[in-house]
Amino acid sequence: MxxxxxHLGRRYGPYRFQVSVEQIKDFVAATxxxxxxxxxxxxxxxxxxxxxxxxxxxxxxxxxxIVAPPTFATTFAxxxxxxxxxxxxLAVNVLRLVHGEQExxxxxxxxxxxxxxxxxxxTRLQERGNLDFVEVTTxxxxxxxxxxxKGVWTAIVRN
Amino acid sequence: xxRLQDFTAGDTFELVREVDPYRPxxxxxxxxxxxxxxxxPEVGRAAGYHxxxxxxxxxxxxxxxxxxxxxxxxARLVRxxxxxxxxxxxxxxxxxxxxxxAVEGSAVKLELSARNQRGEDVLKSAVAEGRVEER
Numbered sequence: 001m002x003x004x005x006x007h008l009g010r011r012y013g014p015y016r017f018q019v020s021v022e023q024i025k026d027f028v029a030a031t032x033x034x035x036x037x038x039x040x041x042x043x044x045x046x047x048x049x050x051x052x053x054x055x056x057x058x059x060x061x062x063x064x065x066i067v068a069p070p071t072f073a074t075t076f077a078x079x080x081x082x083x084x085x086x087x088x089x090l091a092v093n094v095l096r097l098v099h100g101e102q103e104x105x106x107x108x109x110x111x112x113x114x115x116x117x118x119x120x121x122x123t124r125l126q127e128r129g130n131l132d133f134v135e136v137t138t139x140x141x142x143x144x145x146x147x148x149x150k151g152v153w154t155a156i157v158r159n
Numbered sequence: 160x161x162r163l164q165d166f167t168a169g170d171t172f173e174l175v176r177e178v179d180p181y182r183p184x185x186x187x188x189x190x191x192x193x194x195x196x197x198x199x200p201e202v203g204r205a206a207g208y209h210x211x212x213x214x215x216x217x218x219x220x221x222x223x224x225x226x227x228x229x230x231x232x233x234a235r236l237v238r239x240x241x242x243x244x245x246x247x248x249x250x251x252x253x254x255x256x257x258x259x260x261a262v263e264g265s266a267v268k269l270e271l272s273a274r275n276q277r278g279e280d281v282l283k284s285a286v287a288e289g290r291v292e293e294r
Contacts, residue, residue, distance in 0.1 A: 030189035031220040033176065037188065047174055049227050063234065069227065070236045071220040075190050099215045103240035109233065
Protein backbone atom coordinates (compact mmCIF):
# COMPACT_ATOMS: atom_id res chain seq x y z
CA MET A 1 0.00 0.00 0.00
CA UNK A 2 1.43 3.40 -0.93
CA UNK A 3 1.63 5.98 1.83
CA UNK A 4 -1.56 8.06 2.02
CA UNK A 5 -0.96 11.47 0.40
CA UNK A 6 -2.78 13.15 3.30
CA HIS A 7 0.50 12.84 5.28
CA LEU A 8 2.31 15.31 3.02
CA GLY A 9 3.44 18.17 5.29
CA ARG A 10 3.42 16.00 8.43
CA ARG A 11 6.02 17.34 10.87
CA TYR A 12 8.44 15.71 13.34
CA GLY A 13 10.44 17.30 16.14
CA PRO A 14 12.14 19.43 17.23
CA TYR A 15 14.67 16.91 18.56
CA ARG A 16 17.50 18.18 20.75
CA PHE A 17 21.12 16.97 20.52
CA GLN A 18 24.08 18.16 22.58
CA VAL A 19 27.38 17.72 20.75
CA SER A 20 30.46 16.46 22.59
CA VAL A 21 34.04 16.21 21.37
CA GLU A 22 33.93 12.48 22.17
CA GLN A 23 30.99 11.93 19.79
CA ILE A 24 32.83 13.77 17.02
CA LYS A 25 36.03 11.78 17.57
CA ASP A 26 34.12 8.48 17.63
CA PHE A 27 32.38 9.37 14.39
CA VAL A 28 35.68 10.35 12.76
CA ALA A 29 37.33 7.09 13.90
CA ALA A 30 34.42 4.99 12.62
CA THR A 31 34.36 6.67 9.19
CA UNK A 32 38.12 7.22 8.94
CA UNK A 33 39.50 3.70 9.20
CA UNK A 34 40.05 3.85 12.98
CA UNK A 35 38.29 2.34 15.98
CA UNK A 36 35.91 4.42 18.15
CA UNK A 37 35.57 4.26 21.92
CA UNK A 38 37.82 4.59 24.93
CA UNK A 39 38.79 0.97 25.62
CA UNK A 40 40.69 -0.04 22.46
CA UNK A 41 40.54 3.04 20.23
CA UNK A 42 42.68 3.76 17.22
CA UNK A 43 42.78 7.08 15.41
CA UNK A 44 41.57 7.69 11.84
CA UNK A 45 44.16 7.26 9.10
CA UNK A 46 46.06 10.05 7.35
CA UNK A 47 43.34 10.44 4.70
CA UNK A 48 41.01 11.98 7.26
CA UNK A 49 41.17 15.75 7.78
CA UNK A 50 43.07 16.50 11.05
CA UNK A 51 40.88 19.50 11.99
CA UNK A 52 38.04 17.08 12.78
CA UNK A 53 39.94 15.02 15.40
CA UNK A 54 43.48 16.28 16.17
CA UNK A 55 43.02 18.94 18.89
CA UNK A 56 46.45 20.54 18.39
CA UNK A 57 46.15 20.78 14.61
CA UNK A 58 42.60 22.10 14.98
CA UNK A 59 43.67 24.73 17.52
CA UNK A 60 46.15 26.16 15.02
CA UNK A 61 43.50 26.16 12.23
CA UNK A 62 41.31 29.13 11.22
CA UNK A 63 38.51 27.52 13.30
CA UNK A 64 40.54 27.60 16.53
CA UNK A 65 39.37 24.13 17.56
CA ILE A 66 37.79 20.91 16.39
CA VAL A 67 34.93 21.10 13.89
CA ALA A 68 32.79 18.07 13.07
CA PRO A 69 33.14 16.46 9.66
CA PRO A 70 30.14 17.61 7.56
CA THR A 71 28.39 14.22 7.57
CA PHE A 72 28.46 14.07 11.38
CA ALA A 73 25.07 15.70 10.67
CA THR A 74 23.76 12.16 10.13
CA THR A 75 23.94 11.44 13.86
CA PHE A 76 21.54 14.23 14.86
CA ALA A 77 19.61 15.18 11.71
CA UNK A 78 18.42 11.64 10.90
CA UNK A 79 15.83 11.60 13.68
CA UNK A 80 12.80 13.10 11.88
CA UNK A 81 13.48 10.79 8.91
CA UNK A 82 13.78 7.73 11.16
CA UNK A 83 10.63 8.71 13.04
CA UNK A 84 8.69 9.17 9.80
CA UNK A 85 9.80 5.77 8.47
CA UNK A 86 8.63 4.07 11.67
CA UNK A 87 5.50 6.22 12.16
CA UNK A 88 2.50 3.87 12.61
CA UNK A 89 0.29 6.48 10.89
CA LEU A 90 2.31 6.08 7.67
CA ALA A 91 2.38 2.26 7.98
CA VAL A 92 5.60 1.87 5.97
CA ASN A 93 6.92 -1.70 5.84
CA VAL A 94 10.49 -1.07 7.03
CA LEU A 95 11.61 -4.47 5.73
CA ARG A 96 10.85 -3.21 2.21
CA LEU A 97 12.47 0.17 2.74
CA VAL A 98 15.86 1.35 1.50
CA HIS A 99 17.57 4.71 1.82
CA GLY A 100 17.42 5.87 -1.79
CA GLU A 101 18.80 9.40 -1.93
CA GLN A 102 20.50 11.90 0.35
CA GLU A 103 21.35 15.57 0.15
CA UNK A 104 22.92 17.90 2.70
CA UNK A 105 23.33 21.66 2.54
CA UNK A 106 25.86 22.87 5.13
CA UNK A 107 25.56 26.40 6.45
CA UNK A 108 27.86 26.50 9.46
CA UNK A 109 30.30 24.00 11.01
CA UNK A 110 29.21 22.02 14.09
CA UNK A 111 31.49 22.27 17.13
CA UNK A 112 31.79 20.50 20.47
CA UNK A 113 29.36 22.07 22.95
CA UNK A 114 26.78 22.99 20.33
CA UNK A 115 23.17 22.39 21.29
CA UNK A 116 21.24 21.50 18.16
CA UNK A 117 17.55 21.21 17.38
CA UNK A 118 16.30 19.38 14.29
CA UNK A 119 12.83 19.58 12.81
CA UNK A 120 11.56 17.67 9.82
CA UNK A 121 8.64 17.62 7.42
CA UNK A 122 7.40 15.16 4.82
CA THR A 123 7.97 17.07 1.57
CA ARG A 124 7.25 14.41 -1.07
CA LEU A 125 5.08 11.30 -1.30
CA GLN A 126 5.22 9.85 -4.77
CA GLU A 127 4.38 6.55 -6.39
CA ARG A 128 6.50 5.50 -9.37
CA GLY A 129 5.72 2.04 -10.73
CA ASN A 130 5.79 -0.32 -7.74
CA LEU A 131 8.05 2.06 -5.79
CA ASP A 132 6.89 4.57 -3.22
CA PHE A 133 9.11 7.59 -2.47
CA VAL A 134 8.96 9.17 0.99
CA GLU A 135 11.00 12.36 1.27
CA VAL A 136 11.68 14.16 4.56
CA THR A 137 13.33 17.59 4.64
CA THR A 138 15.12 18.52 7.87
CA UNK A 139 16.46 21.78 9.25
CA UNK A 140 18.90 21.91 12.16
CA UNK A 141 19.59 25.08 14.14
CA UNK A 142 22.24 25.68 16.79
CA UNK A 143 22.00 27.42 20.16
CA UNK A 144 22.44 30.80 18.39
CA UNK A 145 19.31 30.16 16.32
CA UNK A 146 21.35 29.87 13.13
CA UNK A 147 20.77 27.11 10.58
CA UNK A 148 23.72 24.70 10.54
CA UNK A 149 22.48 22.08 8.08
CA LYS A 150 19.48 21.20 5.93
CA GLY A 151 18.94 17.62 4.81
CA VAL A 152 16.76 15.94 2.22
CA TRP A 153 16.30 12.25 3.03
CA THR A 154 14.54 9.93 0.60
CA ALA A 155 13.31 6.44 1.42
CA ILE A 156 12.19 4.08 -1.33
CA VAL A 157 9.62 1.45 -0.40
CA ARG A 158 8.95 -1.55 -2.67
CA ASN A 159 5.23 -2.24 -2.77
CA UNK B 160 45.98 25.65 3.29
CA UNK B 161 44.89 25.73 -0.35
CA ARG B 162 43.58 29.01 -1.73
CA LEU B 163 40.91 29.69 -4.35
CA GLN B 164 43.55 29.98 -7.08
CA ASP B 165 44.64 26.41 -6.29
CA PHE B 166 41.32 24.98 -7.55
CA THR B 167 40.98 24.36 -11.27
CA ALA B 168 38.37 22.62 -13.42
CA GLY B 169 39.79 19.23 -14.37
CA ASP B 170 41.45 18.56 -10.98
CA THR B 171 40.92 14.99 -9.80
CA PHE B 172 41.04 13.36 -6.36
CA GLU B 173 40.24 9.99 -4.84
CA LEU B 174 39.67 8.14 -1.58
CA VAL B 175 39.76 4.35 -1.16
CA ARG B 176 38.09 2.66 1.81
CA GLU B 177 37.95 -1.03 2.66
CA VAL B 178 34.98 -2.47 4.55
CA ASP B 179 36.58 -4.57 7.28
CA PRO B 180 34.29 -6.97 9.21
CA TYR B 181 33.86 -4.60 12.18
CA ARG B 182 33.22 -1.39 10.18
CA PRO B 183 29.39 -1.61 10.27
CA UNK B 184 29.54 -2.15 14.06
CA UNK B 185 31.94 0.77 14.57
CA UNK B 186 29.69 2.96 12.46
CA UNK B 187 26.60 1.78 14.35
CA UNK B 188 28.21 2.75 17.67
CA UNK B 189 29.35 6.15 16.44
CA UNK B 190 26.21 7.11 14.50
CA UNK B 191 23.45 5.43 16.51
CA UNK B 192 22.21 3.41 13.51
CA UNK B 193 21.77 -0.07 15.02
CA UNK B 194 19.38 -1.40 12.38
CA UNK B 195 19.93 -5.21 12.72
CA UNK B 196 20.71 -5.53 9.01
CA UNK B 197 24.01 -3.74 9.80
CA UNK B 198 25.05 -5.77 12.87
CA UNK B 199 23.47 -9.24 12.66
CA PRO B 200 24.70 -11.47 9.79
CA GLU B 201 21.59 -13.69 10.13
CA VAL B 202 19.33 -10.72 9.43
CA GLY B 203 21.54 -9.72 6.48
CA ARG B 204 21.36 -13.26 5.04
CA ALA B 205 17.58 -13.33 5.51
CA ALA B 206 17.44 -10.16 3.41
CA GLY B 207 19.44 -11.87 0.64
CA TYR B 208 22.98 -10.63 1.32
CA HIS B 209 26.15 -12.55 2.27
CA UNK B 210 25.92 -11.10 5.79
CA UNK B 211 25.60 -7.58 7.17
CA UNK B 212 25.59 -4.58 4.85
CA UNK B 213 27.30 -1.27 5.61
CA UNK B 214 25.14 1.72 6.53
CA UNK B 215 24.60 3.79 3.38
CA UNK B 216 25.41 6.93 5.33
CA UNK B 217 28.90 5.55 6.06
CA UNK B 218 29.58 5.31 2.32
CA UNK B 219 28.04 8.77 1.99
CA UNK B 220 30.53 10.01 4.62
CA UNK B 221 33.40 8.68 2.53
CA UNK B 222 32.02 10.66 -0.42
CA UNK B 223 31.98 13.79 1.73
CA UNK B 224 35.44 13.05 3.19
CA UNK B 225 36.92 12.79 -0.32
CA UNK B 226 35.55 16.29 -1.01
CA UNK B 227 36.85 17.65 2.32
CA UNK B 228 40.32 16.27 1.52
CA UNK B 229 40.32 18.03 -1.84
CA UNK B 230 38.84 21.28 -0.47
CA UNK B 231 41.40 21.21 2.40
CA UNK B 232 38.92 22.39 5.08
CA UNK B 233 35.85 20.59 6.51
CA ALA B 234 33.96 23.90 6.65
CA ARG B 235 34.31 24.54 2.90
CA LEU B 236 31.86 21.82 1.84
CA VAL B 237 28.46 23.46 1.37
CA ARG B 238 26.49 20.79 -0.49
CA UNK B 239 26.65 17.07 -1.23
CA UNK B 240 24.09 14.80 -2.86
CA UNK B 241 23.94 11.21 -4.14
CA UNK B 242 21.64 8.29 -4.91
CA UNK B 243 22.28 4.91 -3.28
CA UNK B 244 22.32 2.26 -6.01
CA UNK B 245 23.92 -0.87 -4.56
CA UNK B 246 24.47 -2.23 -1.05
CA UNK B 247 28.03 -2.23 0.29
CA UNK B 248 29.08 -5.47 1.98
CA UNK B 249 31.92 -6.58 4.24
CA UNK B 250 35.05 -7.21 2.16
CA UNK B 251 34.16 -4.59 -0.44
CA UNK B 252 36.76 -1.98 -1.41
CA UNK B 253 35.10 1.32 -2.32
CA UNK B 254 36.90 3.78 -4.54
CA UNK B 255 35.58 7.35 -4.54
CA UNK B 256 36.79 9.37 -7.52
CA UNK B 257 36.09 13.08 -7.75
CA UNK B 258 36.60 15.73 -10.39
CA UNK B 259 36.34 19.50 -10.26
CA UNK B 260 34.01 20.46 -13.10
CA ALA B 261 33.92 24.24 -12.62
CA VAL B 262 35.13 27.10 -10.46
CA GLU B 263 32.59 29.95 -10.52
CA GLY B 264 33.49 32.82 -8.22
CA SER B 265 34.07 31.18 -4.83
CA ALA B 266 32.04 28.08 -5.78
CA VAL B 267 34.01 24.90 -6.56
CA LYS B 268 31.72 22.37 -8.29
CA LEU B 269 32.48 18.67 -8.02
CA GLU B 270 31.22 15.44 -9.60
CA LEU B 271 32.02 12.08 -8.07
CA SER B 272 31.69 8.35 -8.53
CA ALA B 273 31.80 5.59 -5.91
CA ARG B 274 32.50 2.05 -7.16
CA ASN B 275 33.23 -1.30 -5.57
CA GLN B 276 36.09 -3.65 -6.54
CA ARG B 277 33.95 -5.08 -9.36
CA GLY B 278 33.52 -1.61 -10.88
CA GLU B 279 29.85 -1.40 -9.91
CA ASP B 280 28.42 1.97 -8.87
CA VAL B 281 27.37 1.96 -5.21
CA LEU B 282 26.40 5.64 -5.46
CA LYS B 283 25.17 7.51 -8.54
CA SER B 284 24.52 11.12 -9.54
CA ALA B 285 26.99 12.20 -6.84
CA VAL B 286 27.66 15.94 -6.85
CA ALA B 287 29.10 18.35 -4.32
CA GLU B 288 29.98 21.99 -4.01
CA GLY B 289 32.64 23.78 -2.03
CA ARG B 290 32.89 27.44 -1.17
CA VAL B 291 36.40 28.83 -0.89
CA GLU B 292 36.46 32.36 0.53
CA GLU B 293 39.64 34.39 0.20
CA ARG B 294 40.74 35.26 3.71
